[in-house]
Amino acid sequence: MKAYRLRQEINGITEPPGKTWFFELEAAVVDADRCIQCGTCVAACPSNSLGVNADSGLPELIKMCTGCSLCWDFCPRGGLRYEALWPPSTAIPGVSGEDAADTGSGASEVERHDAADTYWKITGGPPGDGLGAVLSAYAVRAGARPDGAQDGGAVSAILLAALASGEIDGALVTRPSADPDEPWKGVAHLATTPAEIIESAGSFYNQTMALAALDLSRYNLPAKPRIAVVGTPCEIQGIRAMQARRWSTGAHRVDAVVLTIAVLCTKSFDYRGLMLELLERDRGIDLARVSKVDVIRGRMIVEYRDGSMAVDEPIKDFHGAALKGCDECADFIGRSADISVGSVGSMDGWSSVLVRTERGRRALDGARSRLDMKDLDSVEALLKLDAFDKRVAYKSLRRQYDPDAPLFMEYAEHVANYDDTDRAPVIPQR
Ligand SMILES: Cc1cc2nc3c(=O)[nH]c(=O)nc-3n(C[C@H](O)[C@H](O)[C@H](O)COP(=O)(O)OP(=O)(O)OC[C@H]3O[C@@H](n4cnc5c(N)ncnc54)[C@H](O)[C@@H]3O)c2cc1C
Numbered sequence: 137m138k139a140y141r142l143r144q145e146i147n148g149i150t151e152p153p154g155k156t157w158f159f160e161l162e163a164a165v166v167d168a169d170r171c172i173q174c175g176t177c178v179a180a181c182p183s184n185s186l187g188v189n190a191d192s193g194l195p196e197l198i199k200m201c202t203g204c205s206l207c208w209d210f211c212p213r214g215g216l217r218y219e220a221l222w223p224p225s226t227a228i229p230g231v232s233g234e235d236a237a238d239t240g241s242g243a244s245e246v247e248r249h250d251a252a253d254t255y256w257k258i259t260g261g262p263p264g265d266g267l268g269a270v271l272s273a274y275a276v277r278a279g280a281r282p283d284g285a286q287d288g289g290a291v292s293a294i295l296l297a298a299l300a301s302g303e304i305d306g307a308l309v310t311r312p313s314a315d316p317d318e319p320w321k322g323v324a325h326l327a328t329t330p331a332e333i334i335e336s337a338g339s340f341y342n343q344t345m346a347l348a349a350l351d352l353s354r355y356n357l358p359a360k361p362r363i364a365v366v367g368t369p370c371e372i373q374g375i376r377a378m379q380a381r382r383w384s385t386g387a388h389r390v391d392a393v394v395l396t397i398a399v400l401c402t403k404s405f406d407y408r409g410l411m412l413e414l415l416e417r418d419r420g421i422d423l424a425r426v427s428k429v430d431v432i433r434g435r436m437i438v439e440y441r442d443g444s445m446a447v448d449e450p451i452k453d454f455h456g457a458a459l460k461g462c463d464e465c466a467d468f469i470g471r472s473a474d475i476s477v478g479s480v481g482s483m484d485g486w487s488s489v490l491v492r493t494e495r496g497r498r499a500l501d502g503a504r505s506r507l508d509m510k511d512l513d514s515v516e517a518l519l520k521l522d523a524f525d526k527r528v529a530y531k532s533l534r535r536q537y538d539p540d541a542p543l544f545m546e547y548a549e550h551v552a553n554y555d556d557t558d559r560a561p562v563i564p565q566r
């Protein structure tokens with residue numbers, strides 16, 4: 137190991153084998169351009185030795201690394217086998233049907249536990265099929281939809297209801313950067329008021345090192361805070377993995393997270409590459425006038441405040457700015473979250489909401505008076521995009537790893553069977 141060798145050369149002290157240092161994570165993930173900027177390594181470090189580089193937005197060592205290995209263990213592009221966190225899928229014939237209890241309505245209900253339960257421990261279980269564990273699924277639109285809401289405003293409505301009822305003290309969200317040189321850049325922020333939640337509505341197509349913001353000491357919160365986290369699926373993977381292993385975590389309060397909402401995600405982007413180069417510089421887009429950026433139906437859509445369309449182009453024209461590490465990601469649908477929310481599967485102006493745990497169900501129930509709810513329009517659209525996402529991950533992994541390695545073979549076998557339409561899940565709708 138590089139850092140181990142270095143240390144031996146410098147001071148002659150031999151150390152037990154098996155330690156992994158931040159230098160090694162840096163070499164294998166950050167320097168290799170595979171980092172997806174989730175911030176898990178920063179949150180996992182028990183000695184608070186990692187921070188976020190102000191220029192690159194990437195993790196960096198800010199004081200001495202102890203070689204505890206945890207940054208490597210929990211990094212979704214390092215040692216974390218995030219698919220091992222996924223609970224079995226719901227009611228897929230021949231896969232998990234025995235878990236399902238008949239509700240008498242033709243739909244199936246599966247009891248799922250909450251984030252704090254050992255159910256979520258890392259099991260090394262097989263990768264999931266279908267949409268993962270789903271208690272119920274809806275198309276949802278908020279009655280009072282915030283102006284900037286991306287789709288139906290479901291995420292904001294759920295957070296507002298949880299805050300109003302005292303179920304949470306705040307929510308880790310993404311809001312616009314206050315720096316005028318960073319138009320349309322999302323930054324992580326702990327919202328503790330309804331106004332801050334409303335201000336954070338809408339999607340930002342950059343990663344924020346969100347979990348690095350879990351140092352809650354900067355906020356005026358109760359001694360035992362309860363917070364929700366809205367994150368891309370990789371960020372929720374990091375939280376689940378850290379919650380599954382209890383140890384002293386340093387400044388970052390993973391234990392305070394009582395609700396996780398994943399936004400569905402096939403890809404995120406480098407802020408500078410997408411916004412400042414491909415959009416502003418190359419296409420002359422006036423970012424100050426932009427009201428919405430969306431990646432939908434395979435296209436990049438950018439709208440101006442006056443309702444005119446600034447960009448409507450195939451997403452492949454923007455691949456140069458996509459995060460390379462996203463290609464390896466096979467969790468479009470946020471299987472580890474309490475609730476997953478996206479646009480695919482519902483009509484425009486509605487959000488597709490998959491409720492995965494009892495905790496998620498309670499959060500959605502608490503928001504019902506604020507929501508219009510109906511059946512999802514197309515489960516197939518969700519399955520199709522999930523299958524596509526997995527094929528991209530498979531190709532990316534194949535390029536990088538030895539195809540004869542056991543992990544690769546297990547994954548390859550899974551993907552080879554993936555788009556078998558007979559495996560479509562039965563999802564309880566209401
Ligand atoms: C990078 C990215 C890629 C996505 N790709 C897809 C996709 O391929 N298919 C699909 O169906 N849906 C995708 N989504 C989800 C979709 O854009 C909406 O976020 C989702 O439908 C929720 O809409 P809403 O109106 O219910 O939420 P709103 O009420 O508008 O709230 C949105 C919430 O998302 C949070 N948020 C915004 N940007 C980020 C970010 N970068 N990281 C973490 N949280 C963020 C906000 O803080 C806010 O709390 C993607 C979202 C992102 C951020």
Ligand code: SF4
Pocket residue numbers: 161165166170171172173174175176177178195207210211212213214
């Ligand atoms: S992918 Fe996440 S955990 Fe891994 S190095 Fe990047 S920020 Fe850290």
Ligand code: SF4
Pocket residue numbers: 172343368369370371401402403404459461462463465466467468
């Ligand atoms: S595609 Fe996967 S790795 Fe990339 S931001 Fe989305 S969830 Fe994270």
